[in-house]
Amino acid sequence: MLRCRLVYLLALVGAVLFYIFFNGYLSYFVLIFALVLPFLSLVLSLPGMCAMRAHVEIPLTAVVRKSPFPVQLIVENRTPFPMARARIRLRYSNTFSHEETSETVFMPVFHGKQRIEREAIAQHCGKLLFSLEEIRCYDFLGLFTCRHRAPKPKELFILPHIAPLELALESSSTPDPESDTFSTEKPGDDPSEIFGVRPYREGDRLRSIHWKLSSRTGDLMVKEFSLPICSSALIMIDLFGDTDMLDGVLDRLAALSHFLLENGLEYEVQWYDPNAVQLRQVHLASFDDLYALLNQLLAHPAPKAGLSVPECRMRLGDVKEYPYMFSITPQHIEELVSGTVWEEVP
Structure with missing residues (x-):
């Protein structure tokens, strides 16, 4: 925009000098044309500039990490008047892993809808926010600009990878008078x-x-x-660290959770919340409960540091026993009752 204004200013100076040093109607008309041209450009561009709308569409609500998914930028001009150029800046931010990136698109906008499609791949789990940070329209000469209010961001949950897992476990139906389940x-x-x-x-x-x-x-x-009833298992997760560590923990949590639910085992998931300075615990009995928990975990920024759940339980004096107790770290799944360790999820 600055370049267009400098070019127009040089052209206007040339028209003024032409009018000063050359007498006649031609120099007069050139000067008038140079003065009127910006307003003519604004009048012709204004309908399209005011009527232009843009938003992001994501056909999916959730996708597994490292899987491609479509992102569409929809730009609409509701008038028959074309618009010379629009500048749209998209921002992609992961609220869980603190990652951010942006992309700027320049395009002419004609009557009707125009779609710009992208295929994206998220490397880390989290909640992705797709927002239009800036929607700016320009007239034909690039001298005037109109800025539009950005719509609400679109959300997409990036879920952990679910790998098959086989364990020798049996369901426990033992009543527990102290249970809230x-x-x-x-x-x-x-x-x-x-x-x-x-x-x-x-x-x-x-x-x-x-x-x-x-x-x-x-x-x-x-x-x-x-x-x-007593839950069949307790899963303790270390939900802190860098993005690669968090991906490892969530992948193992998803794999173990799917195995337990597929075999009809209800369980508890426990993690340390440094913001509330306490242990959080959720009971899961179905796949809907699992996805609700993942959405809850991924919707907030992950802390960089924290306490391991076994250590926190020891400090609090929590000695409640479960038939199976799993501790998940980025490196392995450990069944604490039997001492079995699974270093890798297949």
């Missing part, structure tokens, strides 16, 4: 949680009768209490 298949004797309501059967205890519901239905209805 309840069975979804069997009733129990814990009155703090209602499993369901059913018609009264001979031998049911009177204290289990749901009196309010029975008065509304006219039949005796009985409350079934829930069965607190």
Whole structure:
């Protein structure tokens, strides 16, 4: 833009000098034309400059790292007036790994929609934000500019690579009175949680009768209490370090989680949160729970340093035992109860 203004300024100086040193209508018309030309360019360009819109489209919501995915830049001109040039700057940022990069696109904008397609590959896990940092339009001479407000960023979760994993584990259905997790298949004797309501059967205890519901239905209805269960496994992860270390931890977490869920084993995932200065723990019983956990972990910046979960549990005096206890580091998966170590996930 600065170059265009300098060129126009030199042309205007030349028109003025031509008018001063050469008498006649020609020099007069040249000067008038040089003075009017920028405003004429602005008038012809203004409809397209004001009506132009741009946004990013990502057909997917999640993709596995190191897998290609499409990114589309959509530029639309709603008027029949063309626009000489638009400058659009895209920024790609990974909120989990703190990586950022940008790209600037210059293009003419004609009537209708124009698509610029890119194929991208994310090397690290995280939540990618695709934002239009700058949308700037220029008139035909490049003397005037119009800047548009950027739309909201688009999000894409980059998930860890899931490798097949085979372990010799069995499900544990042992009730745990201190557990906050309840069975979804069997009733129990814990009155703090209602499993369901059913018609009264001979031998049911009177204290289990749901009196309010029975008065509304006219039949005796009985409350079934829930069965607190013990999770089959505890997975402890070191969620801190550089991007390569974090990728290794998340890859192993995904592989182990898929194996447990495919074999019907519920489990807990535990990690240290340095911002809250405490251990975080989540119960997982389905693949939806797993993807919700990954989205939760990847949506926030990963700390560079922290405490390992076994060390933190030792400091807190947490001695709760599980049938299987796994410690995941960037280098291996260790089953603490048996002492088995898996150095590599196939």
